Amino acid sequence: MEQLDELELLMEKSFWEEAELPAELFQKKAVASFPRTVLSRGMDNRYLVLAVSTVQNKEGNCEKHLVITASQSLENKELCILRNDWCSVPVEPGDIIHLEGDCTSDTWIIDKDFGYLILYPDILISGTSIASSIRCMRRAVLSETFRSSDPATRQMLIGTVLHEVFQKAINNSFAPEKLQELAFQTIQEIRHLKEMYRLNLSQDEIKQEVEDYLPSFCKWAGDFMHKNASTDFPQMQLSLPSDSSKDNSTCNIEVVKSMDIEESIWSPRFGLKGKIDVTVGVKIHRGCKTKYKIMPLELKTGKESNSIEHRSQVVLYTLLSQERRADPEAGLLLYLKTGQMYPVPANHLDKRELLKLRNQMAFSLFHRISKSATRQKTQLASLPQIIEEEKTCKYCSQMGNCALYSRAVEQQMDGSSVPIVMLPKIEEETQHLKQTHLEYFSLWCLMLTLESQSKDNKKNHQNIWLMPASEMEKSGSCIGHLIRTEHVKTICDGQYLHNFQRKHGAIPVTNLLAGDRVIVSGEERSLFALSRGYVKEINTTTVTCLLDRNLSVLPESILFRLDQEEKSCDIETPLGNLSKLMENTFVSKKLRDLIIDFREPQFTSYLSSVLPHDAKDTVACILKGLNKPQRQAMKKVLLSKDYTLVVGMPGTGKTTTICTLVRILYACGFSVLLTSYTHSAVDNILLKLAKFKIGFLRLGQTQKVHPAIQQFTEQEICRSKSIKSLALLEELYNSQVPAPEQVEKGGVSNITEAKVIVFLTSIFIKAGCSPSDIGIIAPYRQQLKIINDLLAHSSIGMVEVNTVDKYQGRDKSIVLVSFVRSNKDGTVGELLKDWRRLNVAITRAKHKLILLGCVPSLNCYPPLEKLLNHLNSEKLIIDLPSREHGNLCHILGDFQRE
Template identity: 85%
Template sequence: MLQLEELELLKKSLEGEAGPPVELFQKKVEASFSKTVLSRGMDNRYLVLAVNTVQNEEGNHEKHLIITASQSLEYKELCILRNDWCSLPVEPGDIIHLEGDCISDTWIIDEDFGYLILYPDILISGTSIASSIRCMRRAVLSETFRSCNPATRQMLIGTVLHEVFQKAISNSFAPEKLQEYAFQTIQEIKHLKEMYRLNLNQDEIKQEVEEYLPSFSKWAGDFMHKYISTDFPQMQLSLPSDGSNNNSTCNIEVINSLDIEESIWSPRFGLKGKIDVTVGVKIHRGYKTKYKIMPLELKTGKELNSVEHRSQLVLYTLLSQERRADPEAGLLLYLKTGHMYPVPAKHLDKRELLRLRNQMAFSLSNRISKSSVGKEKTNLAPLPQIIEEEQTCKYCSHVGNCALYSRAVEQQMDDSSVPIGMLPKIKEETQHLKLSHLEYFSLWCLMLTLESQSKDNKKNHQHIWLIPASEMEESGNCIGNLIRTERVKAVCDGQYLHNFQRKNGAMPITNLMAGDRVILSGEERTLFALSRGYVKEINMTSVTCLLDRNLSVLPESTLFRLDQEEKNCDIDTPLGNLSKLMENTRVSQKLRDLIIDFREPQFISYLSSVLPHDAKDTVACILKGLNKPQRQAMKKVLLSKDYTLIVGMPGTGKTTTICTLVRLRRYITSRNSQRRKFADPSPLHP
């Protein structure tokens, strides 16, 4: 359970984050949520028709929502929000999901019972929500500028350690086996590529990974494969179902591993995440034993047992409820020491974290604002308030984006409020930028945000949990009622070839074709988004897919559905590039000069400085077949110091020119590499 002071931190992080007061009004909602299916039950989706703040008999404020689950908007219900739920920034036209009891068409959500999930079809990762405890602004920036989180040495080592532990828990923790798993993992192509990119030495990484292996064995010796229950370490764990009077002292025995990197989408709570290890656990308390399936979260950094780490486990218990019974707790393991902590999921912990999730969903969904004075003008909305915590800001990976957004966007608003103590830090992070650079950032951040939020390009997976496969098949973007045939083949690490065929009847008419991205789910409600991949082959009787998970562990009778992963406007990369363009580096400065300040590109005078004289015949062979304009374009590119734009009408040979240029560049690079090799005969660093 989260400590009292940490719960206060959760509440503090929500204070001041609510949107402006919402008056009772009705607005058109059909256009905004035309794709949303309203329904009651497990996947209930309610539409908010009106919001009103009232004062009850005790003098406390309540927020009353008029809601409906009827597509015709005819049948209405009442939802009463009390206590801290009143700060929820809900407006007419919003879609919500309710957890609790409905009596006489009235829902009551208060501090002791029930939850309200705002925008439940926006699935937010548990990691992001946990990081919002200290700073909501950092969490929103992390979701907005996703590609700005560069991989580091620590991240690579953490990934390797996770994979080694996951292999061991499914097989053996014997020291020689751990050494073997470590060697195999480090030798994988994806990790070798990352080491090369980060300029890391393989032997050094292996040595650092091996330092953790004794702790792996220690953990297995403490919590697995004992003869009697009393041999396991005593721990303090009180489950909600145990009641408050029971003794919290128990022994925890990890029986087995049920899944690795289990990916779960929860449209019920608006969450998504990957659980490091899903384990079967026996809880021995006195003469009684209780079996639970729990999430096991692995941490490779300092043993903090922090509120963020334990909050992540609490959220994973909510995710787990999409697949199985409520685990009521999770396990937090620090791989450096082998110490494990049980984390119970109490109602108040889940309540505060879901409130944080709602605030984050609101900020992500309302990144655009319109002026209420005169003719409406579309602008970027302010982000959650900047905090004044030196330690938090000091180690924040988004401090640059935070300061940039504040100066370029928020400080241009009349109602902008920046903590005075943070103004010097904002100036320090952005003093290298001109006014034209800030305006460029603001404009393109607005353009990209509008593009991502446009109805035509918005990524939308709602149909997977709201619309049956039989109905989705009519659009041609889904195939349901599939069963797995033949054995699953491991093509390479993380890719598995699966064959499916229709259980009954022929394949429906479909738009799916080889190469299409797909999401595979079970027909059952508990099996959303089991795996992602693409179609390898499809015909009138079967479909073959290359997926990122091995589904052979599921029963052969499991019915599956394939949904086409809708093409969407992916702005992660351009937003990341926009952020990098504003960095205080020599390369970014040069790009700003060229792209924003329109400095003319520079060119060298003679080709002889690029092409060696003895390469004349080879170059002529490469250029063979190009016409005069294409050769002129090639020459201009080779002389360029900055950039060259190749312009031409369709069919004039632009693609041919670019392909030839790539061949020529490869040849020049190869020649230069050979020259350096002969000039410096010393052996290359491994």
């Protein structure tokens, strides 16, 4: 307890005072907070800061003097002098720093012309994040904090596909027919099909957009690859830092070879990490002289801007490259849309400014917790200041989180300041939230941050470079001294099967099990995090891993280490969920009502309103094997509109109850998501369900799944069915009638509903009904357009297709209504909330009224919920059988041919 009290005192003082503190307290902080290897064995030029002071030099300029040591005993002190803009680095006593430059007489001098200081070098920040901080540091910090709240977009998917096509082509061929083949293969990969499915995009439209880029790929290859004479290459302006001032900057660049694809580099030397799109060998032809360099090639799919952010990313990748090879001194920036490539020199000034930005960002990420002015309360720290650029903020992906953090956290602090021009925007973004919601966000953001900074979670991946494999093996979380054996097998979609054996002796006793996530590194210091993946099999002689990179390109002599990837410190998912809970959406509002405002869950009064008539006998049969409390639990779940909590002591039959509940919900036609804290808990229930022939899809990593269940995993089913199209994937994910809505610039539509509407219309006409006696109603103009197009294609005329409002005061013998809305996130439109419009829609039919829609989605609209409850109680709701929409479309084709 005494040591903890002293450490708390130290932390208190380091927050608020700049005075030199007792060396023994620093020693305790160093030992408690950082691994001993930082100071005793250490990375090159890594130091503990003992004291910080600001002084004026002889010229009257301010300098920051740091008393530093690399000695565990805190002896052998050295001096680091920060000059010019380096004085702004927010370094404090007790911090760990890394220094680049020269040390003379135990004195380091870091100024505008020489040397770098890296603050908290064990915090690795991506080049993308640092480049984005140029315009707004706050946005960059928020993006690192709320990573999972950034939604994937169509542009991101297309960018990923284009990157992969280019990367495959540079190792194959840029011939037009080969590019077409590679594009087709890439779009068929299951991970891209999943993303298309999630974003509601068609394979054809993605393929078309990707193909628009391919001529530029050919142009680039023609300009920069494999020419005979250097004069054939486009002239470019590039001056390398090592060039003589007399050298002409005009040159020709020839890309000779692709050295690596998506090269993963972690650099605790510079506090950076990143994946380089393509690492290329280039020849720089300048007159009669030729230089050979290995450079990073950064690919961009957006607008050709040659912006400071894009160029900065390339400069940072040159720093990363220095971890593996000689300083490239420059990198290349290629815009795939135009095939235009720019050389980017990496001079000292650019690297200096970017590393200073990196230090500011690391400081904000490290100091997420602060003390209140009275030192009585632990609280979240302020983020970097909000910028006063409305245009930049308007299109910022973190605008919601920025405003939320400002209102919930920063505006509650004493002395907080927000730019006046941004106050209306902050109010607009958060006006849907109550004070209780803001307090909830602040509390749980603080709790999660404290958890992430606890002693057990603070390690992150630091032990990979701070602790030798022999030391880490003692904890059972690492296996070192491994060599790669056998050929690497390509499994699918960027998954490579590797076999490793101990160079000498057997595999040591370890905690690693099949299914565990691992990071593969080289034992030599520059080869950190070469690849990531899973342990597939492990025994006393061999470890088999499924990795995301093919390591066969590395020399056979390399010794590898496998480190278990710790997930205990991962707060990205809960923080992302906390952010989504505060969004201004229907689902988020409902969850806030239940979770924060404690609204009691609602229940339907009558079981008949939710239990389909044709399922009653099946449900009754299933219930026979249950006791009274279990049957009561079943009934409560079926009546629930929000949630039901079922509590039971160990051995009271909870697993049996859940299994039975799933069977009943399945019999009632519901879609069921079963989840638990552990894989085994889910599999125990699925093993029971399999005996009853209940169909299910097991999500998650196959390696973690029970062997008897593995045949039902997403990965195995996709492989066995050879899923290479979006249609096959939709069939897998949506075995019922797949009728999702589409939201495009033209509005909301539902193509499946439109096809069914046209099919039914053709049936009535074939049965003798006059087209003029049939009316079709839809609430959205885009849906009307699609239905009209389908009717015209089917040669059906004289059928009136209109909105609800246009049918006011008019009627038809037969009316078909397409409700359109069908989504999983509870998004509702204003049109279907209006009970007057609903009244008009259902009272226009003289003889026959047909309503077509998705019942779960429409139940989100109070007026429709009452109507659907009534229809269900009268047994007037008909569910289309699984995949029946496909048969309807075939029948519709037969009608068209007749």
